[in-house]
């Protein structure tokens with residue numbers, strides 16, 4: 001394997017010294033880039049793009065060719081696991097994800113298989129191997145999965161939801177059924193992430209997009225518990241390096257102390273937290289990733305730079321910070337504004353290192 005030319009993302013996660021703060025963006029390969037829209041048109045639709053390793057590699061590298069980013073993220077989706085469990089994922093143009101089959105009874109849950117990642121999700125592993133080859137050591141590659149709770153909401157609702165009516169009703173009506181579903185998902189996510197690591201992912205992130213919709217008690221029992229089990233089952237050393245694990249619960253600011261006990265290397269923060277406060281609470285245990293409000297990218301370049309400067313100042317001196325948005329970049333953002341953001345992180349952070 002080629003040596004890494006830029007390892008500041010991995011170094012910051014391990015709190016080793018860096019020259020400047022590393023930066024990447026959630027959803028960095030996406031619709032705000034015209035070249036992404038062209039590749040998706042070439043593939044036909046979003047899932048065909050995910051399932052074609054050459055095209056998935058092409059879109060993974062597009063943001064890296066435009067900007068001096070410090071990490072690549074596998075182009076795929078969190079809903080590949082429910083699809084591999086037989087639910088039939090599809091996307092109607094202009095709408096969110098949908099499933100042909102929805103999970104509503106204990107019998108549905110009992111019938112769900114645990115996918116074999118190389119067999120049933122081989123297209124994802126092929127994409128990881130292709131991207132690693134084409135990256136040729138430029139920056140590290142991040143693999144990812146959804147959290148069990150986040151995946152369960154899509155499987156029970158049949159798609160996106162505003163109020164999680166069916167999934168929360170199942171959680172309270174039949175907690176054992178929900179636990180059975182989450183248990184299968186935790187097993188599936190563990191073997192899926194381990195297969196990504198063996199295929200070449202150098203760090204992994206668990207997206208718990210909807211953990212923040214739960215009560216304190218339900219978050220601990222139905223989301224964090226399963227993420228902790230996954231973290232305990234992951235390969236943490238590969239290719240002679242530590243494989244960092246990032247836990248991101250959107251809306252999880254209340255639970256940072258408990259999340260920091262889950263065994264992950266770093267916590268992702270959304271923009272509702274103050275990163276200085278987060279560092280004081282958990283910075284001795286974990287690195288932090290975040291946390292600029294993605295809507296700041298709609299503002300002018302001076303305002304974007306001011307917000308980057310403010311967050312860098314709030315984190316303060318030293319390593320342990322990976323700059324990111326607090327959630328994914330949105331399709332309406334001007335690509336030039338993303339460039340201003342990324343360059344500002346490198347330029348304005350040098351004073352906090354060395």
Ligand SMILES: Cc1c2[nH]c(c1CCC(=O)O)Cc1[nH]c(c(CCC(=O)O)c1C)Cc1[nH]c(c(CCC(=O)O)c1C)Cc1[nH]c(c(C)c1CCC(=O)O)C2
Nearest residue numbers: 026027028029030046073074075076077078096207209328
């Ligand atoms: C909840 C969730 C999903 N997918 C994902 C999450 C968790 C992150 C989060 O909280 O946002 C994760 C995801 N989805 C995608 C990535 C790729 C890697 C990256 O660049 O970050 C990642 C990491 C590509 C994608 N996944 C999707 C797109 C847009 C599809 C398109 O090209 O039309 C992309 C680039 C589709 C998708 N996939 C999903 C939804 C709800 C949608 C529709 C959303 C929308 O229309 O904005 C499920």
